[in-house]
Amino acid sequence: MTRSNGVNALAIESPLYEKIYLQLRDEILSGKIASGELLPPEPILSQRYGVSRITTTRALQILSEQGLIVRIRGKGTFVRKPALSKEETSGVLTEPSPKPIGYVVPNIRDTYGIEIFSGIECAISKRGGFLITERTYGDPDREQAAIRRLLELGVKGLIVYPVNGKYYNPEILRLSLEKFPVVLVDRLLPRIPIPSFTSDNRMAAYLLTEHLLHCGHQNIAFLAHAIDGTATLEDRYAGYVAAHRNANLPVAQKLCPAIFSETELDNRDHEYMDQCVSLTEAFFRTQKNVTAVVAAEYNFAMYAYEACNSLGYRVPDDMAIATFDGPCPKTTPWHFTHIRQDQCAMGTLAVESLWAQIENETTNDNASQTIPGRLILGNSTRMIAR
Incomplete structure (x- = not known):
């Protein structure tokens, strides 16, 4: 049977800078790039990955914001050591350190999810933070691994769009018990005291x-x-x-x-x-x-x-x-x-709740919110003869 193009679910491709950042991040965390090692200059990295200088700069900026690399004037960019000497830090560029926030999501599509993502990203950006996204594709094991990776990266809070299923991810339950800043979007997990923002x-x-x-x-x-x-x-x-x-x-x-x-x-x-x-x-x-x-x-x-x-x-x-x-x-x-x-409202309200937790204004057992939707009449229904 031939299927029309309409059935294909469209996914949003990750930006190039995110792909480069993720690759360098994994190489640093795995030890493939050793602590204290000098990274190649930005023009060399741009040539290696076949991208523009701006793209490479953005990837390195995220690594710097997460404390994985350090930039030293006149010397270059180094993988951060456990402790830097006074001589090493004397030339470090002083930059603001926005809060990294993790977003764990099954997927991001134009049919559903992209507006939640936009609402989250916009609200975090207004607060001086930045977003690190991990896709799970609806797999509970991937979800658990994604949460662990983001925690290892030092995120200050997590927004989780849970996968479908009867059983809760133990990582989500652990976050709740430890009072780590976390909120849920789109889905409610009954009996787990985590704020959720759903339709x-x-x-x-x-x-x-x-x-x-x-x-x-x-x-x-x-x-x-x-x-x-x-x-x-x-x-x-x-x-x-x-x-x-x-x-x-x-x-x-x-x-x-x-x-x-x-x-x-x-x-x-x-x-x-x-x-x-x-x-x-x-x-x-x-x-x-x-x-x-x-x-x-x-x-x-x-x-x-x-x-x-x-x-x-x-x-x-x-x-x-x-x-x-x-x-x-x-x-x-x-x-x-x-x-x-109202996906954008879901994302925005989730960030507001998460930020309140991060700033110690609330705990993560606040009441959840449901957001009304709108009925849009289309071409697929009409009155029939009774």
């Missing part, structure tokens, strides 16, 4: 389902992966159920299949995406009474759309689809009916 997912799913019911649909499927243990999906499913109950309609469990995998690593694989489309096709074939779908994530909406194309279903005439987020409606002529989450 009002229950109300969002309620609004999507209510809209489809208002359009005349009564057999509405809820497409997601396994719901148990993921607070975001549990809340969205609860909103879907609440809208049905408010309309005095039963919820058929057969219309709520957990047919997708949870991991972000799979979502980058074309074979996996084709498999998801095929699974959605099979679901539509067996549930011929379904006329509308609430897709718990944007990717799932794309799988449903591709399945409809393969089956010859017209959207929205034969199948209506409502989902969460997606590309900005102003930049695309066709878009799904969706809930537009």
Whole structure:
């Protein structure tokens, strides 16, 4: 089966300076570049990595801000020793030391996540800090390793976008117990006293389902992966159920299949995406009474759309689809009916809470906040004949 380009989930490539910084950082921490060793001049480094002088300078600036290198006038740039002599420090450039903040995130996409990232980065920059980002691609082991790496680098606080799953990362639990400055975005971890900044997912799913019911649909499927243990999906499913109950309609469990995998690593694989489309096709074939779908994530909406194309279903005439987020409606002529989450507010509020912890103004057991989203009507739903 041929899949259209729409299914591909776009990831944001890391800036060149970040890639150079990460490589040099790892070589320093591993001892490959020894403590006290003189780094090559910036023109040589620029030539080695095939980048501009500005890019190399930015990478070295971050290393300097983190205390991994030291610049000495007239001598060059050295990997920092455990202790510098008076002679060595006499020529060191005096620069401000902004606070490094770590951000652990499954991925950053134009469909969801880039506005959270922008909100975080802007709020940190205004406070004189800088952001170090680690991607986990939805893998719990990568998440745990990323948190440890950032702590080794000396970050002053952490913003974590947790992976889906039933079990908590022990590193996150440890941070909570040790009162290390940490906040969560997008997802809540119940019973762990860490501030979280999320959308009002229950109300969002309620609004999507209510809209489809208002359009005349009564057999509405809820497409997601396994719901148990993921607070975001549990809340969205609860909103879907609440809208049905408010309309005095039963919820058929057969219309709520957990047919997708949870991991972000799979979502980058074309074979996996084709498999998801095929699974959605099979679901539509067996549930011929379904006329509308609430897709718990944007990717799932794309799988449903591709399945409809393969089956010859017209959207929205034969199948209506409502989902969460997606590309900005102003930049695309066709878009799904969706809930537009206030991602920027999530990121900004998370930084405000984190900074208060860092400055010892609060502890990390403050109340979490839920942020309302907006229903955006698109081309994937319409009124049907009753």
